[in-house]
Amino acid sequence: MALTLLATVAHSQKVRSDEEVARILAIEQLSMQEGGAVRGQVHNKSNRAVREVQLFIRYTWLWEDERNPGKTDPGTSTYHTLKETIQPGARINFTYKPSPPLPKISGGRFDTSVTIAGFTEIIP
Numbered sequence: 663m664a665l666t667l668l669a670t671v672a673h674s675q676k677v678r679s680d681e682e683v684a685r686i687l688a689i690e691q692l693s694m695q696e697g698g699a700v701r702g703q704v705h706n707k708s709n710r711a712v713r714e715v716q717l718f719i720r721y722t723w724l725w726e727d728e729r730n731p732g733k734t735d736p737g738t739s740t741y742h743t744l745k746e747t748i749q750p751g752a753r754i755n756f757t758y759k760p761s762p763p764l765p766k767i768s769g770g771r772f773d774t775s776v777t778i779a780g781f782t783e784i785i786p
Contacts, residue, residue, distance in 0.1 A: 683778050683781075685707065685708070686706070686707060686708040686712070686781075686783070687704055687705065687706060687707065687708075687712065687715065687748075687778050687781060688704070688705040688707060689702055689703070689704060689705075689717075689776055689777070689778065690702060690703045690704075690705050690753070691703045692776055694774050695759075696763075697759070697760070697763030697764055698721060698759070698760045698763055698764035698772065698774070699757065699758065699759040699760070699763075700719055700756075700757070700758045700774060700776055701755070701756070701757045702755070702756060702776065703753045703754065703755050703756070704717075704744065704748060704753065704754055704756060704778075705752075705753045706748040706749065706750060706751065706752055706753070707751070708750060708783070709750045710750060710783050710784055710785060710786075711747050711748065711749050711750060711783075711784040712747070712748050712781045712782060712783050712784065713746075713747040713748070713781070713782050713784060714743060714744070714780070714781060714782045715743070715744040715748065715778065715780075715781045716741055716742070716743045716744075716778070716779040716780040716781065717741065717742045717743075717744070717756070717758070717776055717777070717778065717779060718739065718740075718741055718776070718777045718778075718779035719739060719740050719741075719742055719758055719774070719775075719776050720737075720739040720774070720775045720776075720777075721736075721737055721738050721739065721760075721764060721772045721773075721774050722737050722772065722773045722774075722775070723735050723736050723737035723770055723771075723772055723773075724770050724771055724772070724773050725769060725770040726769055726770050726771075727769075732769055732770075736764070736765055736767060736772075737772070738760075738764075740758075740760065741779055742756070742758045744756055747784070
């Protein structure tokens with residue numbers, strides 16, 4: 663009878679501050695399109711490749727009359743993960759289109775923001 667032990671490699675996770683993330687990744691050339699589509703670039707400012715960059719896209723509804731808001735808040739948010747590996751110093755373009763598109767309603771407007779929610783840093 664033989665016993666075989668296989669070693670597995672475990673990778674630790676680290677929670678980083680917004681300032682640390684900003685030194686590694688930046689969202690650039692951000693633009694909003696019809697129906698809530700968002701376009702931009704992610705710039706890898708670090709000296710290591712990154713992958714599985716997760717974007718947090720928030721559509722905040724701002725009422726025209728904040729003292730008398732409507733009954734239904736159409737604001738929403740989502741995560742969008744980029745499939746590409748971003749090499750050190752490189753930029754990749756991204757586009758996110760909500761499905762269904764954001765509703766066209768009166769009484770306010772959407773304020774859209776995109777932030778880095780997470781990523782995997784490739785350490786050789």
